[in-house]
Amino acid sequence: MTDTELRMTDHELLTLLSMTPTESAAVTLGLLRLDQHGDNELLHNAGLTTLMVRGLASPQGEKIVPVDKCAVVGTVLSQAQEWLEIKLTTPTSEHVLFAVGSNVGAVLLSISPYGVHEIQPIESGAAMLELALHLCNEYLTGAAEGLPATAVVRRLRVDAEAVVAQLTAVESGDWVLRSGTESEFVEENYPAAEAMGRFKAALDA
Template identity: 50%
Template sequence: MTETANLETLRLTDHELLALLAMRPSAGAKKTSELFRLSGVEDKAILEQAGITTLLVRGLAEVDGEDIVPVDRGAIVAAVVSSADEWLEMALVTPNTDHVLFTAGSEQGAVLVNLSRYGVHEVQPIESRSGMLPLGIEIARSYLVDGPDGLPAAAMIKHHRAEGTPLTAHLKAGADGSWTLATGDEENPPHRPVPADQAFDEFAAALTFA
């Protein structure tokens, strides 16, 4: 059983995410911080201290001798993001909304982070790292097929690993019923038409490491 099997949905601020990442410094924590757009913030040390304070107040961290350590659900999130070696970066665009989501996964489990422009983010458990890409595809499907905002709509997913070049794919659903797929990380990659009934299978294949 992974750590995230015991995690309920948790809301964390920018400050608290920074603090949890700082409590367990590692290559995985550094990469997670970069992908979550947290590594370049100004006054980082001050924000980390603010995050530690609120984690203590919320019972998500505690004093252990000379150290502050994450506990309870805070410990679960810290364990995953600090040991992460696989990530998804997702951008979803509809006529009315833009959403950015991330996943981070390790042997400890995986989490989905729904980033908010207001700095309060929802962290949800994913049972295992292997479930990240299927979840990402289903989230894209919910926006491009079932979303309340209508069409056109687009989904971009970038699949990162600790080493090597990430895989990137862009899937678009047009208001006229057309579907197009592009791969690659360039700014305006060329799109090719794909059959509607094969669009998500091809999207997933483009994001799957050999």
């Protein structure tokens, strides 16, 4: 993992994705729960203003376009072909991340409940799922926030049905894996040593 490359607010992301209204941008907006604000002119204007003040967007002819790191993020999000929604939870904590991959690169968004999100570049392709699995494994086996702990990964691809896998680690006994599509899933128990391999296989389906 690299240091944080960029921080962006909800309204900045909303504005950025509206600059390139592709199908992939629409999927990204939906995952970030921002699609409900698509027609909110006040939020759009606020996002545009702060992007310009921060030097992340500038006028180009009659348009305002993203620049530098913001332009890279916008290109990835608007041309995305794969999305991984990662949730890491215990009974008292929750972390949400999104890995978004395209032919021009990939980014990892660490979602904050306060609306200011950290974005950093990551490797695209197969490395994106490997990163998600690594984060889940570290969270479940490290148990830094206690047990039981649960990792959920929802994998969306433009050319395949969405798959979801949920793995719960407990202090003693088998770990619980739930996997399948968004409409139906199966539940199985596995020893801790075997569970992560099964978790990966479910997401590779």
